[in-house]
Amino acid sequence: MAGTEDNTRERLLDQAERLFSEKGFAAVSVREITNASQCNLAAVNYHFGGKQKLYLAVFKERWAKRAQKLQKSFIQALAGKQQPDLEEVISAMARAFLEGPLTDSERRNHIQLMQRELSNPGQAMGMIVQQVMRPFIQNLVSMIRPCLSREVEDERLRIYVLSMLGVVLYFFLARPAVSGILNQEYDQRFKSELVSHITAFCLNGMQALNQER
Amino acid sequence: MAGTEDNTRERLLDQAERLFSEKGFAAVSVREITNASQCNLAAVNYHFGGKQKLYLAVFKERWAKRAQKLQKSFIQALAGKQQPDLEEVISAMARAFLEGPLTDSERRNHIQLMQRELSNPGQAMGMIVQQVMRPFIQNLVSMIRPCLSREVEDERLRIYVLSMLGVVLYFFLARPAVSGILNQEYDQRFKSELVSHITAFCLNGMQALNQER
DNA sequence: GTCTATAGCAGGATAGAC
DNA sequence: GTCTATCCTGCTATAGAC
Numbered sequence: 279m280a281g282t283e284d285n286t287r288e289r290l291l292d293q294a295e296r297l298f299s300e301k302g303f304a305a306v307s308v309r310e311i312t313n314a315s316q317c318n319l320a321a322v323n324y325h326f327g328g329k330q331k332l333y334l335a336v337f338k339e340r341w342a343k344r345a346q347k348l349q350k351s352f353i354q355a356l357a358g359k360q361q362p363d364l365e366e367v368i369s370a371m372a373r374a375f376l377e378g379p380l381t382d383s384e385r386r387n388h389i390q391l392m393q394r395e396l397s398n399p400g401q402a403m404g405m406i407v408q409q410v411m412r413p414f415i416q417n418l419v420s421m422i423r424p425c426l427s428r429e430v431e432d433e434r435l436r437i438y439v440l441s442m443l444g445v446v447l448y449f450f451l452a453r454p455a456v457s458g459i460l461n462q463e464y465d466q467r468f469k470s471e472l473v474s475h476i477t478a479f480c481l482n483g484m485q486a487l488n489q490e491r
Numbered sequence: 492m493a494g495t496e497d498n499t500r501e502r503l504l505d506q507a508e509r510l511f512s513e514k515g516f517a518a519v520s521v522r523e524i525t526n527a528s529q530c531n532l533a534a535v536n537y538h539f540g541g542k543q544k545l546y547l548a549v550f551k552e553r554w555a556k557r558a559q560k561l562q563k564s565f566i567q568a569l570a571g572k573q574q575p576d577l578e579e580v581i582s583a584m585a586r587a588f589l590e591g592p593l594t595d596s597e598r599r600n601h602i603q604l605m606q607r608e609l610s611n612p613g614q615a616m617g618m619i620v621q622q623v624m625r626p627f628i629q630n631l632v633s634m635i636r637p638c639l640s641r642e643v644e645d646e647r648l649r650i651y652v653l654s655m656l657g658v659v660l661y662f663f664l665a666r667p668a669v670s671g672i673l674n675q676e677y678d679q680r681f682k683s684e685l686v687s688h689i690t691a692f693c694l695n696g697m698q699a700l701n702q703e704r
Numbered sequence: 705g706t707c708t709a710t711a712g713c714a715g716g717a718t719a720g721a722c
Numbered sequence: 723g724t725c726t727a728t729c730c731t732g733c734t735a736t737a738g739a740c
Contacts, residue, residue, distance in 0.1 A: 284705090286705080286706080301517070301611070302515055302517060302518075302611070303518070304514070304515060304517040304518035305515070305516070305517035305518075307732080307733065307734085308733080308734065308735090309732085309733080309734095317706080317707095318706060318707055318708085319707090319708095319734090319735095320706075320707070320708085320735085320736080321705085321706070321707090322734090322735095323734085323735060323736070324705070324706080325705090328734075328735075329733095329734070329735095390610065393610065393664070393665075396664070396665045396667060396668040397603065397606065397664045397665065397666075397667070398514070398515070399667045403667065403668070403671075404671075406668070407668055407671040407672060408671075411668065411671075411672055412671075412672055415672060433673065436672065436673060437673070437685075437688055438688075438692065440661075440662070440669060440672070440673075441658050441661075441662075441688070441689070441692050443661070444657055444658045444660075444661030444662065444665070445654050445657045445658055445661075447657075447661060447665075448653075448654075448656070448657030448658075448660060448661050449653070449654075449657065451606070451609070451610045451664075452606075452609045452610065452657070452660075453610075454609060454610070454612045454616065455609040455616070455619070455620055455624065456653060458616075458617075458620040458621075458624075458625075459620060459624055459625055459628060459649065459653065460646065460649060460650065460653075472650075475650055475651075475654070476654070478699040478702075478704070479651065479654050479696040479697075479699055480696065481699070482695045482696045482697070482698045482699045483692040483693065483695045483696035484692075484695075485695045485698075486691040486692055486694070486695045489691075491691070497723085499723075499724080520714075520715065520716085521715080521716060521717085522714085522715080522716090530724080530725095531723095531724060531725055531726085532716090532717095532725090532726095533717085533718080533724075533725070533726085534723085534724070534725090535716090535717095536716085536717060536718070537723070537724080538723090541716075541717075542715095542716065542717090
């Protein structure tokens with residue numbers, strides 16, 4: 279009685295995550311989710327208590343775990359270094375988002391889902407900011423601080439870290455537009471070119487912190 | 492017969508733009524739009540031929556015009572200079588998006604609507620990319636090229652311009668998240684601090700183009 | 705735990721009076 | 723050009739058999 283263990287529930291979470299990230303909460307119907315999960319319409323209510331609660335469960339049981347995985351892979355990439363330099367930190371961050379431990383579709387789902395919630399705050403946004411983004415940013419801040427040649431307040435440093443995240447995430451979110459503008463598919467070659475570019479751009483951008491202002 | 496001239500149609504476009512940008516296409520009902528516009532349910536069908544076509548009309552008749560206004564204000568800001576330097580170009584760009592000629596709510600509607608379409612391409616995306624973004628980016632490219640100390644191919648320069656746009660737009664789109672992370676309202680003081688920050692960050696970031704690679 | 709069946713309601717669209 | 727009334731589809735949620 280512990281072998282099968284709620285396979286339906288898992289399939290529902292999988293498909294719900296995929297569909298919500300592709301189309302957004304309102305554009306997805308429970309029928310679409312249960313059909314894709316090859317289970318019955320009533321299953322959503324039985325397992326989660328409604329569409330809205332399923333949405334929340336996707337964040338709590340799937341999204342948050344992936345976010346941890348992503349951050350662990352970022353930390354792992356820097357684990358060898360005693361004191362990584364700025365370039366290493368930035369490149370590891372860009373790589374975590376663009377080439378990290380997730381599959382392509384996982385990555386897309388993960389980031390699109392986050393963006394939907396961040397620009398259209400619902401009940402999951404508090405959790406995302408408090409439990410995932412704040413710690414991650416604080417983590418970056420404390421890795422970057424020793425690389426700088428001047429004392430910089432936390433608050434100012436956080437804005438810089440947000441700017442770097444902005445660059446990375448934007449190449450993701452506006453992916454269809456970027457493809458259209460550059461006439462460029464997001465293949466493996468282009469993605470690693472992007473990592474180089476982002477690293478160079480942000481590395482130079484961060485130098486503003488080392489200047490008088 | 493040319494004085495009143497379809498006031499209802501205009502109100503519908505106004506309210507549709509606001510609601511679509513706040514909640515997204517699927518989450519808004521025709522009833523919600525017509526109530527907000529203080530007109531009848533059937534008006535959407537009469538004037539536009541359906542909800543989907545109203546959505547498209549919002550982009551064609553409202554969004555595109557605002558985009559032009561925004562770009563004109565950007566060009567205007569640089570009109571005095573014979574050859575603006577890089578800092579002036581970047582600061583004018585950031586200002587156009589963050590403090591430009593639109594009211595706060597116009598700006599929010601405009602950018603959120605764009606982002607919804609860019610990350611979730613529908614029928615309006617082609618128009619946005621071809622008629623608005625491509626020309627704007629090409630414009631930026633040709634203003635920036637003379638500021639550089641090296642020859643740079645168009646393609647490479649476009650990626651840099653996209654990165655700058657990424658920074659600017661991200662501070663907009665993730666506004667609720669940024670507020671939560673920094674514990675900071677988007678008041679006038681903070682917005683002009685953002686413009687300074689973005690200018691400094693991007694100005695330095697662009698220096699990567701002047702380096703060997 | 706999974707299914708069928710259905711209640712109950714909100715959605716987009718349209719016909720036709722004015 | 724605007725309104726009312728209504729059609730019909732599709733939605734979420736639930737009751738109850740198995």
